[in-house]
Amino acid sequence: MSSLGDLICCATYGLFALYFAQRLLRRSLPVSALALVFLAALTASSAWAGLALVDGLRHWSDHLPTWIVPGLDLLRFGCWFALLLMLLPPPRRGGGLGWMRPLVALAVLGQLALIIAAEALPPDALVRPRAFGALGLAVLGLVLVEQMLRNTAVDARWNAKPFCLGLGGIFIFDLFIGSQAALFQSFDGDAVSVRSLVHAAAVPLLFVASRRQGDWRGKLHVSRAAIFHSAALLLVGAYLLIVAGVGYYVRYTGGQWGRALSVALVFVALVALTLLVASGSMRARLRVYISKNFYSYRYDYREEWLRFTRLLAGSVEPEHTAETAVRALCNLVESPSGMLWMQRSADGDFAQAARWNLPAQPGSEPRDGSLASFWQERAWIIDVDEWRVRREAYPGLDLPAWLVDEVRCWLVVPLLVRESLIGFAVLGKPRAVVELNWEVRDLLRTAASQASGYLAQAQATEALLEARKFDAFNRMSAFVVHDLKNIVTQLSLMMKNAKRLRDNPEFQQDMLDTVENSLEKMRQLMLQLRQGDKPHGVTSGVDLEQIAKRLAAASASKGRALELALQAGVSTRGHAERVERVLGHVVQNAFDATPASGHVRLILDAEGSQARVRVEDSGCGMSEDFIQNRLFKPFQTTKAAGMGIGAHESYQYVQELGGKISVQSELNRGTTVTLLLPLFHAQADAPLAVLDAR
Structure with a gap:
C-alpha cells in the first residue's frame, strides 16, 4: 500500500x-x-x-x-x-x-x-x-x-x-x-x-x-479578526504541545500510576482549554492585546461600524429597541452589561428604558438635574471611576447615588440629537482592561450619535403610530357625530310638529315610524363603533328602486318633492342601510342647495354591468375648484352649518363597493351627481353584448 x-x-x-x-x-x-x-x-x-x-x-x-x-x-x-x-x-x-x-x-x-x-x-x-x-x-x-x-x-x-x-x-x-x-x-x-x-x-x-x-x-x-483567530489557533497548538510534553513526563516518571495520571492530566487539560476558549473575558483580553501591540489604531473601524449598524438594524420588535442600542454600545468596549435611560416625553424626566446584566433602578433622573446640566455645557463621556477619585476633573457634576454605589458601572455616555439630550447610556466595566483614550472616546461619541438618531426615529415612529390611531378614532367620531346630527335634526322636526299635530292619528303613526327608524340608525352606529371602519352587516342585494321610493316619501313628509325616473329591478350589492345613507346624503345635499321653487330629480337605470343613480338639482351649484380640491375631503363644505363629513363618508363607501362618484356642476345653474355601483345580478333586458361579457 x-x-x-x-x-x-x-x-x-x-x-x-x-x-x-x-x-x-x-x-x-x-x-x-x-x-x-x-x-x-x-x-x-x-x-x-x-x-x-x-x-x-x-x-x-x-x-x-x-x-x-x-x-x-x-x-x-x-x-x-x-x-x-x-x-x-x-x-x-x-x-x-x-x-x-x-x-x-x-x-x-x-x-x-x-x-x-x-x-x-x-x-x-x-x-x-x-x-x-x-x-x-x-x-x-x-x-x-x-x-x-x-x-x-x-x-x-x-x-x-x-x-x-x-x-x-x-x-x-x-x-x-x-x-x-x-x-x-x-x-x-x-x-x-x-x-x-x-x-x-x-x-x-x-x-x-x-x-x-x-x-x-x-x-x-x-484584518484584526484574522490576527485574532490565527493567534488563538497558535496558542491552542502551543498549549496542546505543552500538555503532551507534561503528560509524557508524568507517564514515564510516575511509576505504576503514570499512565492513569497522564490520562487524567490530558482530560483536565482539555476541559481547561474548552473553558478558556469559551471565555468571553479571555477573548476580550486577547483582542485588546492584539490591538495594542500589532496596530497603530485600536479599532478596525469598518468592521466595528458594520457590526454596530447590523446590531441596531437587527431589532425588529419596538420593545427591544432600547436594549439593542445599549448592547451595541457595550460591544464596542467589550462591556458585558449596561443600561439606558430615556425621556418618556419631550418635557419629561429620564427613566430607565432598558437594562442588560445590571439591576433595575426605580425612580427617575430630573431633566434639569446635575447630569443634564453638566451635559448642556460639556458633552463629555463620564468615567465613573475617575469621578470617584478626582471629582475636580468634572466640575459641577454630582452623580446620583445609584450610579456611584453600583461598582459595575464604568462609563456614562450622553445621547444627543441636534444638541438636545434625549437620554444617556451607562456601560458596565469591560471584561479586559480598556484604556479610555481619545480613540475610544471618539468612537463612543460617534456611535452614541448614531444610536441617538436611531432611538429618536423609533420614538417618532411610535408617536406617529399613536397619532394615526387617534386620527382613525377622530375620523370615526366625526362620522358618528354627523349621523347623530341627522338623527337629531329628524327628531327635532318631529317634536316641532308634535305640538301642532299630536292629536292627528296619521302623524302619530308617522312619529312612531320616525322614532323606530332613528332607533335602528343608532343601533347601526353602535355596531359600527364596535367594529371600527369595517363594514357591518351582511353583504347582499340592495333594491335601489325601493330606496329611491323611500327617499321620495321622506322628502314629501318634509314638504319637498323628489322627482323619480326609475328602471325596475335595478339592484346593487352592499349593506342596505349604508347604501340608503349614501343616496339619502346626496338627495339631502341637493335639497339644501336648491330653493323651494327649484326641482330635484333622481334617475335610476343600468349601464352595462353597473347600476347608475343620477341626482340632478337646479340649485346654487359648486365651483370647479371646490369639486376638484375640496369636495370629498373631510371637514370641507359649502354649508354654513355643515361638517363636511357626509360627502367623504359616501365617497369612501362607494370606493369600497368598487363603484365611482362623479360630479358635474355650474355655479347658479345646478349640480348632477352620478353614482356607478356594481349590479347585484344581470338585468333581464340587458343588451346582448353585456350578457355575453358577463
Missing part, C-alpha cells in the same frame, strides 16, 4: 509540475517568484514521493542515505511555508505578521537539526522529538493556511479556497500523525503508509487553484 501511494503521489505531483513549468515557458502565466516557489514545492513533493518509493523497495534500500527522504519531506514543507508567507502582505503594510516568518524559520531549522542528529543516534532515540517537530510544523501550516483564507476578501475566496483546502488537508493529516506519535512514542504504521496517498489527494485542488488565478495575493489584506 505504501509503495502504491508513493507511486501515485510521485506521478501526480510530477505531472502537475511539468504542466505548470510548460505554462511558465509558454508565458501563459507570468514568471514570478511566487510561481517559481510553487513549482519548487511541486517538484520537491514529487521527488520526496519518488525517493520514498525507491527507499521502500527492499533490495535498493541500502543504497539511499537515511536522511534523504526526511530531508526532502522537510524541503517541500519549507517550500509550502515560503509560498504561504509570500501570499501574506509584508509587515510594513500594517499586517502585523512579522513574528510568523522567524517562527517558521526556527521550526524548519529545528526539524533539520533533528534529521542531522538522527544520523549519529540510534533509530528510536529521537522518535518523540521528531514527533513533536512534525506536530509543530503541521500546526504552523494550519495557522498560515487559516491566515491566508481569513485575509482574503470575500469576493476573492473563490480563487483561494481550493488552495487552502488542499494544503489544509495535508497539514491536518500530518497533525494527526504527529499528535499520535507524540502521545504514544511511536508512529502509526498504517497512517504513515497512506501519508503519500493522502498528500496526492490535494493535487486536484491545487490544480484548480492554479487555473483559477495565477496571483493569489492580489486581494489579500490582514
Whole structure:
C-alpha cells in the first residue's frame, strides 16, 4: 500500500509540475517568484514521493542515505511555508505578521537539526522529538493556511479556497500523525503508509487553484479578526504541545500510576482549554492585546461600524429597541452589561428604558438635574471611576447615588440629537482592561450619535403610530357625530310638529315610524363603533328602486318633492342601510342647495354591468375648484352649518363597493351627481353584448 501511494503521489505531483513549468515557458502565466516557489514545492513533493518509493523497495534500500527522504519531506514543507508567507502582505503594510516568518524559520531549522542528529543516534532515540517537530510544523501550516483564507476578501475566496483546502488537508493529516506519535512514542504504521496517498489527494485542488488565478495575493489584506483567530489557533497548538510534553513526563516518571495520571492530566487539560476558549473575558483580553501591540489604531473601524449598524438594524420588535442600542454600545468596549435611560416625553424626566446584566433602578433622573446640566455645557463621556477619585476633573457634576454605589458601572455616555439630550447610556466595566483614550472616546461619541438618531426615529415612529390611531378614532367620531346630527335634526322636526299635530292619528303613526327608524340608525352606529371602519352587516342585494321610493316619501313628509325616473329591478350589492345613507346624503345635499321653487330629480337605470343613480338639482351649484380640491375631503363644505363629513363618508363607501362618484356642476345653474355601483345580478333586458361579457 505504501509503495502504491508513493507511486501515485510521485506521478501526480510530477505531472502537475511539468504542466505548470510548460505554462511558465509558454508565458501563459507570468514568471514570478511566487510561481517559481510553487513549482519548487511541486517538484520537491514529487521527488520526496519518488525517493520514498525507491527507499521502500527492499533490495535498493541500502543504497539511499537515511536522511534523504526526511530531508526532502522537510524541503517541500519549507517550500509550502515560503509560498504561504509570500501570499501574506509584508509587515510594513500594517499586517502585523512579522513574528510568523522567524517562527517558521526556527521550526524548519529545528526539524533539520533533528534529521542531522538522527544520523549519529540510534533509530528510536529521537522518535518523540521528531514527533513533536512534525506536530509543530503541521500546526504552523494550519495557522498560515487559516491566515491566508481569513485575509482574503470575500469576493476573492473563490480563487483561494481550493488552495487552502488542499494544503489544509495535508497539514491536518500530518497533525494527526504527529499528535499520535507524540502521545504514544511511536508512529502509526498504517497512517504513515497512506501519508503519500493522502498528500496526492490535494493535487486536484491545487490544480484548480492554479487555473483559477495565477496571483493569489492580489486581494489579500490582514484584518484584526484574522490576527485574532490565527493567534488563538497558535496558542491552542502551543498549549496542546505543552500538555503532551507534561503528560509524557508524568507517564514515564510516575511509576505504576503514570499512565492513569497522564490520562487524567490530558482530560483536565482539555476541559481547561474548552473553558478558556469559551471565555468571553479571555477573548476580550486577547483582542485588546492584539490591538495594542500589532496596530497603530485600536479599532478596525469598518468592521466595528458594520457590526454596530447590523446590531441596531437587527431589532425588529419596538420593545427591544432600547436594549439593542445599549448592547451595541457595550460591544464596542467589550462591556458585558449596561443600561439606558430615556425621556418618556419631550418635557419629561429620564427613566430607565432598558437594562442588560445590571439591576433595575426605580425612580427617575430630573431633566434639569446635575447630569443634564453638566451635559448642556460639556458633552463629555463620564468615567465613573475617575469621578470617584478626582471629582475636580468634572466640575459641577454630582452623580446620583445609584450610579456611584453600583461598582459595575464604568462609563456614562450622553445621547444627543441636534444638541438636545434625549437620554444617556451607562456601560458596565469591560471584561479586559480598556484604556479610555481619545480613540475610544471618539468612537463612543460617534456611535452614541448614531444610536441617538436611531432611538429618536423609533420614538417618532411610535408617536406617529399613536397619532394615526387617534386620527382613525377622530375620523370615526366625526362620522358618528354627523349621523347623530341627522338623527337629531329628524327628531327635532318631529317634536316641532308634535305640538301642532299630536292629536292627528296619521302623524302619530308617522312619529312612531320616525322614532323606530332613528332607533335602528343608532343601533347601526353602535355596531359600527364596535367594529371600527369595517363594514357591518351582511353583504347582499340592495333594491335601489325601493330606496329611491323611500327617499321620495321622506322628502314629501318634509314638504319637498323628489322627482323619480326609475328602471325596475335595478339592484346593487352592499349593506342596505349604508347604501340608503349614501343616496339619502346626496338627495339631502341637493335639497339644501336648491330653493323651494327649484326641482330635484333622481334617475335610476343600468349601464352595462353597473347600476347608475343620477341626482340632478337646479340649485346654487359648486365651483370647479371646490369639486376638484375640496369636495370629498373631510371637514370641507359649502354649508354654513355643515361638517363636511357626509360627502367623504359616501365617497369612501362607494370606493369600497368598487363603484365611482362623479360630479358635474355650474355655479347658479345646478349640480348632477352620478353614482356607478356594481349590479347585484344581470338585468333581464340587458343588451346582448353585456350578457355575453358577463
